[in-house]
Amino acid sequence: MEVTESRIGSATTLKIVGRVDSSVAKALEQKVLDVASRDGHIVVDLGGMNYVSSAGLRSFIILAKQARAKNKAIALAGMSDEVAEIFDISGLLELFAIYDSVEAAVAALPR
Amino acid sequence: MTDISAILHRSLTPAESRPRSTLTWIWLNLAVLAAYSVAGLVVVLFGIGPAKISPIYPPSGIAVAATFVFGPRILPAVFLGQFFNGFPLLSDPHTTVLNYILTNSGTGVGSICEALIALMTLRYFTRTWHPFDRSLDVVVFLLGSSLAAAFVCGAIGTLSLWANGFVPDHEVAITFITFFLADAAGIAVFGAMALAWYRDPWPDRKTIVTSVVVLVLVFAIAALEIWSHYPVDYFFLPLLLWAGFRSGPRGVTLASAAITIIVVLATTRGVGSFVGKTDNESILLLEGFMAVITFTGLLTVAVRQQQRQAETALARHNRVLERRVADRTAEIAEKNRLLEEKQDRIDDDLKTAQILQASILPTDFSSYANTGIAASMKPALEVSGDFYDVFPVDSSRLGLVVADVSGKGVAAAFFMAVTRTMLRGVAMTGLRPSDCIAHVNDSLYRENPIEMFVTAIYAELHEASGRVTLVNAGHCEPIITRADGSAELLRRSGNPPLGVMEHKAFAELSFTLGEGEMLFLYTDGITEAFDRDGGLFRVQRLLDITQNSAARSPHDLMLAVIGGVEAFSAGTLQADDITCLVIRRNARAAA
Numbered sequence A: 001m002e003v004t005e006s007r008i009g010s011a012t013t014l015k016i017v018g019r020v021d022s023s024v025a026k027a028l029e030q031k032v033l034d035v036a037s038r039d040g041h042i043v044v045d046l047g048g049m050n051y052v053s054s055a056g057l058r059s060f061i062i063l064a065k066q067a068r069a070k071n072k073a074i075a076l077a078g079m080s081d082e083v084a085e086i087f088d089i090s091g092l093l094e095l096f097a098i099y100d101s102v103e104a105a106v107a108a109l110p111r
Numbered sequence B: 001m002t003d004i005s006a007i008l009h010r011s012l013t014p015a016e017s018r019p020r021s022t023l024t025w026i027w028l029n030l031a032v033l034a035a036y037s038v039a040g041l042v043v044v045l046f047g048i049g050p051a052k053i054s055p056i057y058p059p060s061g062i063a064v065a066a067t068f069v070f071g072p073r074i075l076p077a078v079f080l081g082q083f084f085n086g087f088p089l090l091s092d093p094h095t096t097v098l099n100y101i102l103t104n105s106g107t108g109v110g111s112i113c114e115a116l117i118a119l120m121t122l123r124y125f126t127r128t129w130h131p132f133d134r135s136l137d138v139v140v141f142l143l144g145s146s147l148a149a150a151f152v153c154g155a156i157g158t159l160s161l162w163a164n165g166f167v168p169d170h171e172v173a174i175t176f177i178t179f180f181l182a183d184a185a186g187i188a189v190f191g192a193m194a195l196a197w198y199r200d201p202w203p204d205r206k207t208i209v210t211s212v213v214v215l216v217l218v219f220a221i222a223a224l225e226i227w228s229h230y231p232v233d234y235f236f237l238p239l240l241l242w243a244g245f246r247s248g249p250r251g252v253t254l255a256s257a258a259i260t261i262i263v264v265l266a267t268t269r270g271v272g273s274f275v276g277k278t279d280n281e282s283i284l285l286l287e288g289f290m291a292v293i294t295f296t297g298l299l300t301v302a303v304r305q306q307q308r309q310a311e312t313a314l315a316r317h318n319r320v321l322e323r324r325v326a327d328r329t330a331e332i333a334e335k336n337r338l339l340e341e342k343q344d345r346i347d348d349d350l351k352t353a354q355i356l357q358a359s360i361l362p363t364d365f366s367s368y369a370n371t372g373i374a375a376s377m378k379p380a381l382e383v384s385g386d387f388y389d390v391f392p393v394d395s396s397r398l399g400l401v402v403a404d405v406s407g408k409g410v411a412a413a414f415f416m417a418v419t420r421t422m423l424r425g426v427a428m429t430g431l432r433p434s435d436c437i438a439h440v441n442d443s444l445y446r447e448n449p450i451e452m453f454v455t456a457i458y459a460e461l462h463e464a465s466g467r468v469t470l471v472n473a474g475h476c477e478p479i480i481t482r483a484d485g486s487a488e489l490l491r492r493s494g495n496p497p498l499g500v501m502e503h504k505a506f507a508e509l510s511f512t513l514g515e516g517e518m519l520f521l522y523t524d525g526i527t528e529a530f531d532r533d534g535g536l537f538r539v540q541r542l543l544d545i546t547q548n549s550a551a552r553s554p555h556d557l558m559l560a561v562i563g564g565v566e567a568f569s570a571g572t573l574q575a576d577d578i579t580c581l582v583i584r585r586n587a588r589a590a591a
Helices: A022-037 A055-067 A081-089 A102-108 B002-012 B022-046 B060-071 B071-085 B087-091 B099-128 B133-162 B169-199 B205-228 B233-268 B279-360 B409-427 B433-446 B539-546 B555-567
Strands: A001-009 A011-020 A042-052 A072-078 A095-100 B371-378 B384-390 B397-405 B454-460 B466-475 B479-481 B486-490 B508-510 B518-522 B578-585
Touching: A001 B279, A011 A022, A011 A055, A011 A102, A022 A055, A042 A055, A042 A081, A042 A102, A042 B169, A055 A081, A072 A102, A095 A102, A095 B002, A095 B071, A095 B397, B002 B099, B060 B071, B060 B099, B060 B169, B060 B384, B060 B454, B071 B099, B071 B479, B087 B099, B087 B466, B099 B133, B099 B518, B133 B169, B133 B279, B169 B279, B205 B233, B233 B279, B279 B409, B371 B384, B371 B555, B384 B409, B384 B433, B397 B409, B397 B578, B409 B454, B433 B454, B433 B466, B454 B518, B454 B539, B486 B508, B486 B518, B518 B555, B539 B555, B555 B578
Parallel strands: A011 A042, A042 A072, A072 A095
Antiparallel strands: A001 A011, B371 B578, B384 B397, B397 B454, B454 B466, B466 B508, B479 B486, B479 B518, B518 B578
């Protein structure tokens, strides 16, 4: 798993590439807590994430809960059908705003 | 003006400035007068040639040392001493009472000026009374207190002698030079010795030995020179340095005084290296030798004293440093002890929590005759965030739970206990499983200050029919082992974990467990266990193990899975809690 962080306007973008399972869940959790503690909305680019395990999903739940507690919008962008399926059967899709691309997600963020 | 008076005060302060009664001052003055006079008599012994001119004048050393120690109030003794020391003038037939008084008053004033200049110079430039401890002090003492002071005294004294007709015009220059140099030598040799021995009057054994050896060897070297007529005066130099290194200022001043006396006495008798072609030449040669001896001796001692002071300071700093290190070490040891105590308390608490946690998990399933049950929970840390539960919902149905609280450790364990108790309590009210879970979800969502959540499966098994109603709240997908040996995964149905979203409706799944078929519930500690290379166990491996389990007991299946995981992750640290619960619908014995 690779995580790169960048800023587009006032939003923080996290780009996750690779498999997200228990071997990297701890690192991802630290990263999302770090991002959530800062100002600005959050867009997670999942275009390069090909798998997420249940341990990996926990990081996304933590991110969603942190964002909600701090009144931030959080969007997932570009996820593959397989990943979308995992989020769906895990009941987590409705925690996030889902977009096809990062650009669409950024454009839809609240001002 | 205050500056000048402050400087004067500082420069004129003697080494011993305590107040004394007038009577004491009179006695002190008389004592110094006596010493001055005795030293004056000795000068006669040192006189060279028919004029009995001495190359060294010890009384000036006495006067300067006394002024250093007692201050200006000792000056009457200096004046009177010098006044009476003029007695050789009485042998001159031209001497009258008047010109004796005038001449010796003049030399007396010269001696007073000498003593004052000596004291003020050293005090002003070095702030000490003891020119032995630093090389700078030695230089100031020899150039200022000795040479400059004697220069003034020589000038005043020569002037008095000349004005009263005791020195003819053509002898003024040579009289001044011998007068000045003899006084300077007196201060440098005898003044220094008096000061060194006054500062430290009681000699220890070592100093006594040094003194005796110095006196004997000085005498021996002189005897050797007189006997052999070889110029062996350079033998004095190592002796002088040895005395200085061994016994400090006292040793070196004693040595230079002894050497001076013996050399002057030898020269007066016309022997030794310093006998010149004329008396004045002899005197100047002696002065040169004395200058070298005193300068070398005093400077050597000063350097040695400075080195000793540096060593003492270093040793003191070392001691301070060592004490500080010891203090810090003790401090750290104490902190360490407190930390260990604290760690012990935490360990005790964790052990207690572990026992409590284990005690709320059911382990005896023998009362469920129609259902075979096996369960295991293996924490990664002392306490676990996983749990399982088995309880009768009513007379015909069993409640089955496997859950995994986010995070690990004490917080997870506490949240686990809350969830377990809440779920059991709600289930016993007879609500259908989806409603039970929805209820628990809302409660956990509301009463959850640290944003934790739980993935859980809650299932109800109707023991008679084998009908299972199951709600999977974001948890790992259970496995059903079928009678034909296949193992199938029960897909999730879109329910989120508990405590994540409020007012959520949860979907149920229903299926029937045939006789001999098993339901395998577990946590992701199994499917996401690592091997040594970081590879994951995965669901597929679990399916492989659970296949063909028709003939197995729940306990055997459980052991097979746990054994499989342990073999897979051998050599790694257990990363997550590992929990499983196996339910088997037994064949009806009665049927």
